[in-house]
Amino acid sequence: MISIEYNKIMIENYTAIGNVDSHQIEIQTKKQRVVIRGEKLEITAMSKDEIAIRGIFEAVMFHE
């Protein structure tokens, strides 16, 4: 599940992490790959099942 607020995104039940930098973060969930693009992206919290991202979001893309 993905929750999006003003400058925060929470992704639950993710399975893997792809490339991560301050402009793009790739997260693999069970069914798709989520790509978040923006500025000043950072991981605020991460656990086994959840990941929280903060920053200025320009695009959130879902790939099969």
Place this chain on the structure above:
Amino acid sequence: MNKKIIGLDEWVIHTSLTRFLQMAHRHDWVIYDVHEEHHQLRFYASPFQRHDIERVYETARLRRTTGAIGLFMRNLRRPSRVLALLLSCLLWFGLSKTVFAVEIRGDKQESEELIRKTLVKMDKVPPFTDHGVKDVKAKLKKQLENDIAWLEIVKKGSRYVIYYTPKEFAEIEELSHKELIARKDAVIAGFDLQHGNKMFKINDYVKKGDILVSNIMPDSFQKPQELYVKGKVYGYTWNQIDVTMPRSRLPKAFDFYQLLFEARLKISDNFLKGDRIQKENILQFEEDAGTIRLSVLYTVYEDISTPR
């Protein structure tokens, strides 16, 4: 709640962000605020994950531990702080088990003194160690069962507060055989008599010194029998009160009332319970050479048997 307030380890490692995050996911670490700055990564993690992180990243540098856990751990490393902590625990425990004052609340001074003396006998003089309120209460109750009707002890901080109610005993009144004699001339207005032989009736005129209630009464064989005498005899008496004052600048009515109140105060000066002014007759109110005089005749209903 912000977990940093509770306590998190702040780490610095030299590795790429992507690789670190993948490693963290693999090892099920919970991490916070991951930042990449000056070619190194900074992040926060729970102190319970410390060994795991050190094992995986041998070159990882622990900068500090935040929050309450950090403060606690830093203090435990200093012997003086540990000693201070132990002493404060001992003091806390010791003080909480000590009674420093005993407060006694009740009506009767004698009962309070008795309770204090009993506490001294029981060796409960402050400061003493508190072994429980129930024990002290039970012992006090047993020792004072003849004097105290109800007793309760409440511990408030380092004080014992003892509440009590003294036992009430009926007072046995001793009757006397002394006759009731008129203290002044009067007309009998009424009797409040429990024992005795009335010598007059209502509206009789009596003189000072007359026996109002006798302690002798003839029985059916006309033999005199001695009686107890107890009670009061009320009568109407007459008294003239004269009061004066220098003439003042105020209207005469003010002077009059001032003198009147003065007269009333004078007549009622030695009134007993039940006495009252029955009638007030103004005889005279005049001014003479700068002095105002008021004469009042009072009819007073008073106890003429009790000495004042």
